[in-house]
Amino acid sequence: MGAFDSFSAFLAMGDHGVYVWSAYAVGAAVIAFNVITPRLHRQRLISDHKRRMRREQR
């Protein structure tokens, strides 16, 4: 498998698995933050808009 002899060697990363995988986990979290927060913002905009519309109808 590429630079590694086996899948377990890939996971172990020499003896640096903890460091490499925790760094990449933080990277995944940062990507998730950047993907999810705009979606939440969009939903908030829509629900605010709906509330405004209802208030105006009354």
Place this chain on the structure above:
Amino acid sequence: MWQAFVRWFHKWSSPKWFYTMSQPWSFWLGWAATLIIASALVWGLMFAPVERLQGNSYRIIFIHVPSAFLSQAIYAAIAVLGLVGLVWKMKLAFFVAKQCIPVGASMALLALVTGAIWGKPTWGTWWEWDARLTSMLVLLLLYFGLWALHNAMERPESGDRAAAILALVGVVNLPIIKFSVEWWNTLHQPATLKFTEAPPMHPSMLIPFLMAIVGFYLASMAWVLMRTRLEILQRERKSRWVEDELNRFAEGQ
């Protein structure tokens, strides 16, 4: 020529034009970024050879350096946009600048955390008050300060102006970050990539490394565009076309 530029500038400074034109851009930039980052990281993690001195911990470089680059590039963009906003009273520049903040801050945080994790096996310590590390921490604090200023102001227009001024003052930190590894000979190693020299990396490491940098640039652009589009809807909600757009969203939900 100049007139064409002025016309182009005016068109792009209209929030409505920007909103309409940026949709396909954020879509395609997002997909290009996903593909490039995914291939760069698979290559970097699985196929790039192990580094002679650092072992496998060096693979952190494929996210550490791109995020550090982006955190500084985005800060520079915020400062330029702030200046444009202040000088030409262009509100769209302020909208983009504001939505650059969370993306830039997340990149600065990623650079700091991956740096700390990499520091442990390489230097034997998570943190040192080294010039490079400290100036990057200052960059992250500047991002927090910019966001706090936007939230502290009653009127969003005041937040725009206050944040633009802080961003311009904070620009002095960028050359400090860049030259920190040359001025103070401390823990952090000098730059891996220099414009004046050939990179000291084998192509099997260099290509995924460069791909990751390009991918992070594209992803950040896509995220900033996506966020700016929502900022436009929020700030221009009194205008007719935004109301139509929000109605369309509300019906589609």
